[in-house]
Amino acid sequence: MSIVIGGLAQFFLYTVAAFAAQNAVFGRSLGITSIVQMVEDPDRDSVLFCLLLTLVQLISAPLCWAANLAMAPLSLRVVLRPLTFFVISALVMGAVSLLCRRLFKGARGEKMARMLPPATFNTCVLGTLLICAVQSFNLSQYLGFALGSGVGYFVSVLLVMEGHRKIDRRSVPASFRGMPVMLIYIGILALAVYGFTGHGLAI
Amino acid sequence: MNPEKAKYLAENMELRSRTDRLWLNNPVVMQGLGLAPLVVAATTGRNALILAMAVALLLTPTRLAGALLGGVLPRRFSIFYYAGVACLLYIPIYYACLEVFGVGIRQVGIYLPLLVMDQLTIRRYAQEKAEKPLRALRRGIAITVGYGMVLLLVGFLREFLAAGTLLDEPVLSVRLFPLAAQPAGGFLLVGAICAAWRGCIRWYKKHVNMEAKRGV
Numbered sequence: 001m002s003i004v005i006g007g008l009a010q011f012f013l014y015t016v017a018a019f020a021a022q023n024a025v026f027g028r029s030l031g032i033t034s035i036v037q038m039v040e041d042p043d044r045d046s047v048l049f050c051l052l053l054t055l056v057q058l059i060s061a062p063l064c065w066a067a068n069l070a071m072a073p074l075s076l077r078v079v080l081r082p083l084t085f086f087v088i089s090a091l092v093m094g095a096v097s098l099l100c101r102r103l104f105k106g107a108r109g110e111k112m113a114r115m116l117p118p119a120t121f122n123t124c125v126l127g128t129l130l131i132c133a134v135q136s137f138n139l140s141q142y143l144g145f146a147l148g149s150g151v152g153y154f155v156s157v158l159l160v161m162e163g164h165r166k167i168d169r170r171s172v173p174a175s176f177r178g179m180p181v182m183l184i185y186i187g188i189l190a191l192a193v194y195g196f197t198g199h200g201l202a203i
Numbered sequence: 204m205n206p207e208k209a210k211y212l213a214e215n216m217e218l219r220s221r222t223d224r225l226w227l228n229n230p231v232v233m234q235g236l237g238l239a240p241l242v243v244a245a246t247t248g249r250n251a252l253i254l255a256m257a258v259a260l261l262l263t264p265t266r267l268a269g270a271l272l273g274g275v276l277p278r279r280f281s282i283f284y285y286a287g288v289a290c291l292l293y294i295p296i297y298y299a300c301l302e303v304f305g306v307g308i309r310q311v312g313i314y315l316p317l318l319v320m321d322q323l324t325i326r327r328y329a330q331e332k333a334e335k336p337l338r339a340l341r342r343g344i345a346i347t348v349g350y351g352m353v354l355l356l357v358g359f360l361r362e363f364l365a366a367g368t369l370l371d372e373p374v375l376s377v378r379l380f381p382l383a384a385q386p387a388g389g390f391l392l393v394g395a396i397c398a399a400w401r402g403c404i405r406w407y408k409k410h411v412n413m414e415a416k417r418g419v
Contacts, residue, residue: 029242029386033322036235079297082316083290090283117282117328123239126320130313175402179235180394187390194387 011144014137018148021197024124025156026190028131030149031124035157036179039164046157048112052119054150056092057128061146063088068133085129086121093120124153160186204411206418213415216408224345230323231353231393232400237323241357242389244314248370251358253304253311255351257318260296262350263343265289265324266334273333281328289319323350357393364392 024030031053038046067084071077093116100112119125128149132142163185172181212219220227230236237258245251268288269281276284293316300308300315308315318324323346327334334342362368365384367375382388 027386029239029389030317032238032242033235036238037322076294079294082293082319083287086286086290086319090286121282121286121320121325122322123317123320127239127313127317130316134313173398175405176394176398180398180401183238183390183394183397187387187394190385190387190390191382194382194385 007140010138011140011147014141014144015148015151018128018145019152019155021193022149023152023156023193024128024149025153025160026186026193027197028127030127031122031153032186034118034122034124035160036182038157039161039182040178045111045115046161047154049115049119050150050154050157052096052112052116053122053124053153054147055096056089056116056120057125057146057150058143059092059096060085060089060125060129061132061142062139063092064129064133065137065139065142081130081133082126085126085133089120089125089129093117124149156189159189163189204414206414209411209414210418212411216411224342224349225352226349227404229349229353229400230346231350232397236326237318237321237350237354238393239317239321240311240314241354242393243386244311245354245358245361246365246384246389247310247362248355248359249304249307250311251354253300253308254314254318254358255354256303257296257300257315258323258350258354259347260299261289261292261318262324262347263340264292266327266339266343266346267336269325269327270334270336270339274336278331278333281333282325285325285328286320289324293319353396357389357396360396361389361392364388 018024021027025032025035034049038044038049064085067088068077068081071080071084074080097113097116100116101109103109104112128146132145137145160182164182167181167185169177176184222228224230228234231238231241240254245254265285265288269285272284272288273281297308297315327339359369361383362370363374364380365378365382365388367373367378380388383392
């Protein structure tokens with residue numbers, strides 16, 4: 001019983017840590033290029049993108065944990081991790097794609113299937129899985145961190161999109177419009193994360 | 204500026220804006236590619252050199268292999284062969300970087316393997332048609348140079364501002380902007396560099412157009 005409670009406590013703690021203090025976007029700049037693209041392309045469904053990213057990340061986490069455990073005795077594990085995690089993410093993406101097509105018929109299913117590759121193969125998913133592997137997390141920590149990172153990414157996207165909408169374009173100097181002002185805005189938000197931790201995160 | 208040259212430049216500005224990966228359409232400044240390593244890991248000149256070496260060895264071969272495989276494999280699998288090739292190439296690249304920089308490559312942490320999934324490396328998969336190999340080679344080299352240039356600029360600038368050193372050699376006795384070593388400072392600095400760069404491009408385009416009109 002105490003093992004289950006301990007596991008749940010770790011899961012919750014790592015979810016909160018990955019969501020706030022170790023936020024993927026503001027703390028480690030993971031998946032930032034996808035955010036830039038989402039902001040510049042308002043037709044892109046950012047909510048769906050983040051949901052798919054979180055789902056792929058969460059399903060991949062236990063598989064990557066098992067693979068990382070199996071690779072532990074290998075001296076080549078450091079160089080094999082990206083390839084292994086890529087194969088796992090690709091398999092998970094295939095499974096999620098099939099699921100989406102089964103559950104959502106027609107255009108919606110097609111849209112989800114089309115959005116899956118960018119939601120799977122980006123720096124946020126691989127970065128989160130690599131952090132878990134490098135820091136030798138256990139299974140509940142893996143799952144908590146993957147979930148927290150995904151939710152943190154979603155909240156970061158919402159904050160950046162809202163900030164982008166509220167910045168009055170006419171009052172921003174021409175050279176700063178678009179990506180530069182957005183990066184400065186994210187930098188100011190990242191200062192809040194720096195205030196949380198008080199030091200740079202281990203990369 | 205020579206009026207004829209100004210007229211030629213003004214007439215071809217749109218094409219140059221699309222193809223010039225060094226200044227007018229730099230992958231970082233204009234497209235926002237490869238921002239994660241730039242903002243977090245490129246905190247010193249040495250880190251920037253490690254990342255630049257990895258990008259130089261990774262980007263063009265991945266793009267070239269993707270173009271070659273695109274000619275024989277169905278396009279719907281493009282993400283798998285672009286990302287798969289990048290992951291395979293990472294193995295020798297890691298050892299090459301280790302050979303040159305030693306254990307110093309640990310300073311860039313996960314941002315070295317992360318390059319394999321960066322949009323900078325694999326974004327070509329999203330295009331509907333496969334690239335021609337020669338074009339892929341040319342574009343790959345141009346993007347590598349454009350990205351490497353910004354990477355080195357940001358890395359050395361952040362080291363100078365945060366620690367007052369250049370490649371660990373003391374230059375200043377004061378630390379002008381210590382926050383530059385943190386991701387928050389990285390975002391602010393990269394945002395400011397992008398704004399200044401874009402401002403220069405706007406001025407250049409305006410200047411060329413004015414000179415061309417004056418010539419007419």
